[in-house]
Amino acid sequence: MVTVVVVINLLISLTLLCVAWQVWRLKGKIAFIGDRLLDYERCSHDLLYKAPENIYLGQQNLLNLRQSNQSLQIQIQQLRQIVSLLLLGQRSWKRYVGKKKPIKSINS
Template identity: 65%
Template sequence: MVILVILVNTLISLILLYVAWRVWQLKQQLAYITDRLTAYESCTHAALNKAPENIYLSQQNIYNLRQKNQVLQMQIQQVRQIISLLLLGRQIWQRYFRRLELTPGKRTVGK
């Protein structure tokens, strides 16, 4: 009977030793995971810490570019209008001077 108690106690001790070893391994894994997550959090914090400021600066830059683009669009439209006026003036000039050139040539020889 004493041998049976010793065997059961030994078996329970071995099972508890195995459980303790597994708990120790789990503790090691959790410590490793905790360290990795802390490092990831630190990196993400460093990367995202200035994100709002960078977003604001980007918005300002976009606004400035849009303002400059609007000014340039107006200038392009003005240049197009000037070119259109010059072409119209050239057409009128050519029509007027063609008529002047053609008018003296139309004189009749009999007069």
């Protein structure tokens, strides 16, 4: 009878030892995963820490580019108008100069 109790206690002890070993290994894996997640969080924080400021700067730069582009568009429009006027003047000049009357000779 005592032998049976000792054997049962040994089996229970071995089972609990295996369970404790598995829990200890699981604890190590969880600690490793936790450390890895903490590293990822630090990296993402470093990357995203200045994101709002960078977004604001990007918006400001975009606004400046739009304003610069707008003034350039006005200058391009003015240049096109000048070129159109020059072409109109050239065509008018060709019509005026092209219709010269022939010179009559005095001896005729």
